[in-house]
Amino acid sequence: MPPDSMNIQVSSTTKDTANLDSWKDAWLASPGPRTFSEHLNLFLKGVAMGTADIVPGVSGGTIAFITGIYESLLNAISSIKGKLILHAIRLNFKKALSEIHLCFLVTLVSGIALAVISTAHLMHFLLTEHPVQTWSIFFGLITASILVVGHSIKNRFSNFPALMLGTLLAYGITGLIPLHTPEAPWFIFFSGMVAICAMILPGLSGSFILLILGKYAFITAALRNPLLLGNLEIILIFCAGCLIGILGFSRVLRYGLARWHDYTLAVLTGIMIGSMRKVWPWKITLESQIIRGKEHVLREENVWPLIDAELGIALLLMGTGFVLVLILDKMSKYRAEG
Numbered sequence: 364m365p366p367d368s369m370n371i372q373v374s375s376t377t378k379d380t381a382n383l384d385s386w387k388d389a390w391l392a393s394p395g396p397r398t399f400s401e402h403l404n405l406f407l408k409g410v411a412m413g414t415a416d417i418v419p420g421v422s423g424g425t426i427a428f429i430t431g432i433y434e435s436l437l438n439a440i441s442s443i444k445g446k447l448i449l450h451a452i453r454l455n456f457k458k459a460l461s462e463i464h465l466c467f468l469v470t471l472v473s474g475i476a477l478a479v480i481s482t483a484h485l486m487h488f489l490l491t492e493h494p495v496q497t498w499s500i501f502f503g504l505i506t507a508s509i510l511v512v513g514h515s516i517k518n519r520f521s522n523f524p525a526l527m528l529g530t531l532l533a534y535g536i537t538g539l540i541p542l543h544t545p546e547a548p549w550f551i552f553f554s555g556m557v558a559i560c561a562m563i564l565p566g567l568s569g570s571f572i573l574l575i576l577g578k579y580a581f582i583t584a585a586l587r588n589p590l591l592l593g594n595l596e597i598i599l600i601f602c603a604g605c606l607i608g609i610l611g612f613s614r615v616l617r618y619g620l621a622r623w624h625d626y627t628l629a630v631l632t633g634i635m636i637g638s639m640r641k642v643w644p645w646k647i648t649l650e651s652q653i654i655r656g657k658e659h660v661l662r663e664e665n666v667w668p669l670i671d672a673e674l675g676i677a678l679l680l681m682g683t684g685f686v687l688v689l690i691l692d693k694m695s696k697y698r699a700e701g
Contacts, residue, residue: 413474437617531633552600553604556605
């Protein structure tokens with residue numbers, strides 16, 4: 364796994380927040396990147412995460428793992444806590460601003476948002492018109508990530524059960540058939556909690572989890588007309604579930620990495636291995652559903668490829684994705700040593 368170099372910046376840039384004379388002071392007291400190159404580097408990682416989140420079955424958490432900012436991301440999300448709300452209630456907004464990793468989150472989320480807005484149509488086109496080639500790149504990326512992250516696990520034999528646990532969990536989830544579920548507020552809230560947790564787990568997609576829970580069409584339909592009273596209620600309940608889910612689950616992951624680092628890392632690596640079932644390039648669709656003019660696959664079956672020119676191109680693209688991760692890993696290690 365590439366060294367989490369942003370952790371160094373996040374932890375070392377925290378300033379004394381006792382005297383905050385301006386909004387600029389509060390912003391600078393917020394942990395995160397400082398130089399233009401650091402902002403640009405983190406922004407581009409956000410773009411990569413946003414692009415991955417568009418692809419069903421691929422998680423932005425996987426890209427965070429590949430680019431070495433996963434633990435920094437968890438730390439930044441976990442910085443949003445009760446003390447922040449207390450400062451806001453007391454109208455001490457500058458103090459509240461300095462408490463969270465806002466520099467990190469704003470830069471990263473800006474990249475994610477830009478990618479979601481600008482590349483959604485491109486990724487839909489590639490997945491529709493060139494599915495094998497597109498999935499091949501992601502297959503190569505994730506394969507190399509598994510090797511890089513797995514190499515950083517110490518005592519691999521003793522952590523093998525954790526690896527198998529993550530593998531079986533992800534393999535089982537990616538093969539689930541969508542359910543018919545209630546539209547009650549409690550289940551909408553629950554769906555938000557589960558979907559957002561999947562988004563920060565490497566290998567699992569939040570949109571795919573919503574499809575399994577039978578709530579993808581329901582939530583996206585509400586988002587189409589958010590100002591309608593009924594839809595606004597659905598969106599607020601769903602967002603509340605997302606907020607509680609990501610704040611709670613990020614702390615669980617952060618605690619796991621701090622207390623049982625290798626064991627937690629083995630589970631996360633196993634999740635990436637199990638999710639390979641979803642990103643296998645050659646598959647046939649068994650059941651699908653048209654949602655707002657787009658086809659969403661509900662069930663599919665992986666098949667072996669034919670030996671032809673397309674296979675050669677796919678293998679070349681797999682190799683390209685594989686080598687790209689190795690280059691990123693070397694660059695991260697070089698920056699950490701420098």
